[in-house]
Amino acid sequence: MFGFTQILRHARQWQADRKRTAMQAMFEKLPLELQKDIGWPAARDLGRPRTARHDVHARPTLL
Secondary structure, eight states: OHHHHHHHHHHHHHHHHHHHHHHHHHHHHSOHHHHHHHTOOOGGGSSSOGGGOOSOOOOOOOO
C-alpha cells in the first residue's frame, strides 16, 4: 500500500506542475499592458530582487 500512495502523490504533483506551467504560458502570451493590469511580473523583473526595481512608482506611507 505504501508504494501506491507514493505513486499517487507523485502523479498529483506532476499534474499540478503541468497546470502551473500551462497557466504561466497563458499569462506570458498576453500583451504586456494586460499583464501589468493583472499584476503578472514582467520577464525582466523575475531575476532581479524586489528592492532593485526602479520602475515601481509608489508613494511612501506615513506611519
